[in-house]
Amino acid sequence: MIQTIYIEEEILDHPRVLSICDRFPKATTITCERYTSVFNSNSQNFRLQKKNPALILAKKYNKHVLPTPPGYGIGSDRNYYFSHMLNCLYDCRYCFLQGMFRSANYLVFVNYEDFFDQIETTASESSADDTWFFSGYDCDSLAMEPVTGFMNEAIDCFSSLKNAQLEIRTKSTQIRSLLNREPIPNCVVAFSFSPEKTANSLEHGVPSIQKRVNAMQRLQEKGWKTGIRLDPIVYSQTLQSDYAELLDHIFSAVEADRIHSASYGMFRLPKPFFRKMVRLYPEEKLFSAPLTEHKAQVSFGEEAESTSLSIVHSELLKYVEEQVIFPCK
Amino acid sequence: MLGLITATLAEADPVIHALKLKKIPAPFSYYKNEEHHLVVSGIGKCNAAAACGWLAQKASYTTSISTTSVAWLNFGIAGHPEAELGSSFFGHKITDNASGKVWYPHRINSDLPSTNLLTVDKPLDTYKPDQLHDMEASGFIEAGRKFSDAELVQTLKVVSDNSTHPLSEVNAKLAKTLIAENIESILHGIDTLKLLSKVVDSTDSAISVEIQKRWHFSVSQAIQLKRTLQRHRALLGELQDIPDPLQQAASSKEFLTLLQQTVDIAGSKL
Incomplete structure (x- = not known):
């Protein structure tokens, strides 16, 4: 799996570095002064690196917690995200990370405590109990959990933060650490889904819908709050039947009345990201679809978006109450 | 297309024969076939960079190939304090001794091991620990990355001297023998790079x-x-x-x- 590990010189003896390296005894380790000289260097090709990504272990010095972009959230006004990891084990062709990062290497920050300190500080800045912290913005929250153990420690942190809510967003089925502990009330494990057709053509290396549904079902049985994330929606002429089938599949196993929240949003990308992704994958059908450019974003256009969002909203309403459905703009 | 840069004819010779390259009159000592272009740059990082730039320019004018999809390999002999004579490595961390500048070539999926590589302007009296020592890699990699994606610019070195077999014993005959003994590894590296370069080939149809x-x-x-x-x-x-x-x-x-x-x-x- 991991054949190369870059480690910042400063953290060579960090206990988490040692324990992560122990999991990959055959990997070649390479020291670097700062991760940026590997991760941010010029002329890298994301697509070529994705064939054989390395792991980079580093320390993050600042900006551990950031406000989410406008429109990202599930009903609260106070929304933040944090990324203990940059890049994802999976290879979804629609993913903006391909356009955002120069490198496809997995970057893990090992100073978890600094993330938790910043989360506590941010949560304490408001007396309201609906400050949301989203994980899984720059990576999949759980896919690397057996290696990093980050989320298990994050849940420990949130268990003592009564006024903060945590969303663990994932496509992974790595839920063992969650099943091995008691649920906490201020945490939602949110699974991302696309219809079968889209998943098969665009979500490379991702666990099947069935496996994700099974994982969600097991978490519900254990008492964890769960959510559904239908983002990005990729326009198709068969969108209605695709989503009807997907939601039927999900709710044949998952209990609808125990769904904490369902959110959805259209496929859209900042123009520079889109252009880079086209350069990486010029043969990709999705990027050859009739997309439009508007206000620095590339999308399927207003009409297709409005139709698609309306369809998905209506399909969700067949299973869950209006108040738990959140469009992501 | 694959660009091969090496310092001396002695190092180039086994590869020229293995790939059946033909000599072409040029400012550099230049050999090629349809897919492979080899330039004997002369010793030193400036020569390596110049050879790389010259070949990239030549490729852009004389072939229909998109320059960005050219893969590059700098091969040759190098010293190492401990490694066994005749062992071969890709360079995974290349440091220019004079400037301190460092490059981290992405490790390509190959069976060959990789290690640190220090490029020096003139041979050192004593080896620095845990790294190969050569005189071309930093110039080559800095130049190669101007033309191609970083993953396509790699170095492969065969150990010619170490603490028990000093540099003073290295001559053209030994260099040629060591490269010849490692020809399978070098050809494997070449094949791996060619496969990668096909992924990004944007040559006009x-x-x-x-x-x-x-x-x-x-x-x-x-x-x-x-x-x-x-x-x-x-x-x-x-x-x-x-x-x-x-x-x-x-x-x-x-x-x-x-x-x-x-x-x-x-x-x-x-």
């Missing part, structure tokens, strides 16, 4: 060349044509011939409009 012969495209129109042909390939498969309605196009502008319409219609059916 035969049909694109034909279209641009029949109609005159401006630079910006040529870019639009390239992207529209890519979209055609994604949605409808490779355009094999110029279809009838497009044959009648009076200008490149009309040609592009008609081709884009065809592709847009296919895209709207997704």
Whole structure:
């Protein structure tokens, strides 16, 4: 799996570095002064690196917690995200990370405590109990959990933060650490889904819908709050039947009345990201679809978006109450 | 296309024979066949960088190949304090001893091990620990990355001297022997790089060349044509011939409009 590990010189003896390296005894380790000289260097090709990504272990010095972009959230006004990891084990062709990062290497920050300190500080800045912290913005929250153990420690942190809510967003089925502990009330494990057709053509290396549904079902049985994330929606002429089938599949196993929240949003990308992704994958059908450019974003256009969002909203309403459905703009 | 840069003819010789390269008159000692181009740069990082730049320029003028998809390999002998004589390594952390500048070539999927590589301006009296010592890699890698993606610019070195076999014992005959003994590893590295470079090959297709012969495209129109042909390939498969309605196009502008319409219609059916 991991054949190369870059480690910042400063953290060579960090206990988490040692324990992560122990999991990959055959990997070649390479020291670097700062991760940026590997991760941010010029002329890298994301697509070529994705064939054989390395792991980079580093320390993050600042900006551990950031406000989410406008429109990202599930009903609260106070929304933040944090990324203990940059890049994802999976290879979804629609993913903006391909356009955002120069490198496809997995970057893990090992100073978890600094993330938790910043989360506590941010949560304490408001007396309201609906400050949301989203994980899984720059990576999949759980896919690397057996290696990093980050989320298990994050849940420990949130268990003592009564006024903060945590969303663990994932496509992974790595839920063992969650099943091995008691649920906490201020945490939602949110699974991302696309219809079968889209998943098969665009979500490379991702666990099947069935496996994700099974994982969600097991978490519900254990008492964890769960959510559904239908983002990005990729326009198709068969969108209605695709989503009807997907939601039927999900709710044949998952209990609808125990769904904490369902959110959805259209496929859209900042123009520079889109252009880079086209350069990486010029043969990709999705990027050859009739997309439009508007206000620095590339999308399927207003009409297709409005139709698609309306369809998905209506399909969700067949299973869950209006108040738990959140469009992501 | 693969660009091979090495310092001396002694190091080049086994590769020239293995790949059946032919000598071509040029400012550098230059050998090639259809896929492989080898330049004997002379010793030192400036020579290596100059050879790399010269070959990239030559490739862009004399072949239809997109320069960005050229893969590059700098091979040759190097010293190492402990490694066994004749062992070979890719360089995974290249440091220029004079400037302190460091590069981290992405480790390509190859069975060969990799290690640190220090490029020095002149041989050191004592080896620095845990790294190969050469005189070309930093110049080569800095130049190669100007033309191609970083993953396609790699170094492969065979250990010629160590603490028990000093540099003073290295001569042309030994260099040639060591490279010859490692020819399988070098060819394996070459094959791995060629496979990678195919992924990013954006060389114009035969049909694109034909279209641009029949109609005159401006630079910006040529870019639009390239992207529209890519979209055609994604949605409808490779355009094999110029279809009838497009044959009648009076200008490149009309040609592009008609081709884009065809592709847009296919895209709207997704």
